[in-house]
Amino acid sequence: MPEQPDGRRDDLAAMLGPLVQVLVAAEQPVLAEHDLSMWGYAVLCGLGDEPVRTQAALAQAIGADKTRIIGVLDTLQERGLIEREPDPADRRARLLRLTGEGRRLRDDVQRSIQQGEQRWLGRLPADERAVFLRALARLSRLAREDLDRSR
């Protein structure tokens, strides 16, 4: 910084755009190798240790359109990666869980993806990298909260 001859710096979005692009591109072969779609993987990541109650809530949590992830959930369920069962307390809703297999697959894929990230993170000095990741995690969390608030 600054990046421009006249002292200006690029907007955050302008800087983040290309970075997201290369990262997403790097994920494709990993996902393909495991026969996962991007949204399929996002669903697996969006399910943690506790079941998620309602598909709509999961869709929101991962930034997906609830009407578009139905097929994704169907596929994941068919593959035994998730379980989807009616909530006994409210029969309109489904409880969504990772199966053991789903968790293993998610963790495998994530390991591979984050290994690929070293290509980029490895270009930062170690102390800078730690700060960058910490700052990014914080900003990302804040952004998510903002998005949740506006929905």
Place this chain on the structure above:
Amino acid sequence: MPEQPDGRRDDLAAMLGPLVQVLVAAEQPVLAEHDLSMWGYAVLCGLGDEPVRTQAALAQAIGADKTRIIGVLDTLQERGLIEREPDPADRRARLLRLTGEGRRLRDDVQRSIQQGEQRWLGRLPADERAVFLRALARLSRLAREDLDRSR
């Protein structure tokens, strides 16, 4: 870090996604206020002090589709924000320049946008912020180089 109960962290793309989303959303009203499209602004930002030779080169530099920015360039030219003239050395090609007005508008918009960024950057400690921006600028540059190489 780590962000997950089980020690995992989110993928970079997963963290960057929501952040890009809120940043882009914050840009919309600024762009609208100046009657600029996102690609229009990207063109203004992609033109620096020196003319850019060929529309295709500009399109590539800003990550746009050369066939899709023609209308954008038409509009910007009509508004007197850019100049577009045949390259005397090669009449197939155009030289693209910012006008003074285009530069002023670009700088105004960028000032507003970067002011809006304080909402996020201001949530980081000052030393972390500087490191974050420096790291991001570097990663962004590396990503751009990678994208250029693959085109």
Place this chain on the structure above:
DNA sequence: GCCAATGGTAAGCACGAGCATACGATATGC
């Protein structure tokens, strides 16, 4: 008990991006 809201589902519509094709004018290499 009735009505409005909710959850999952299916599908429609509009839009933009990515990519491709084709054309005329021009430039380059052999």
Place this chain on the structure above:
DNA sequence: GCATATCGTATGCTCGTGCTTACCATTGGC
């Protein structure tokens, strides 16, 4: 001189996204 490549232009096609609508079953509030 000819074949190929390049530039700007126009347009088509496909796909994904965001949003909407509608439906049925269920729930919650009055």
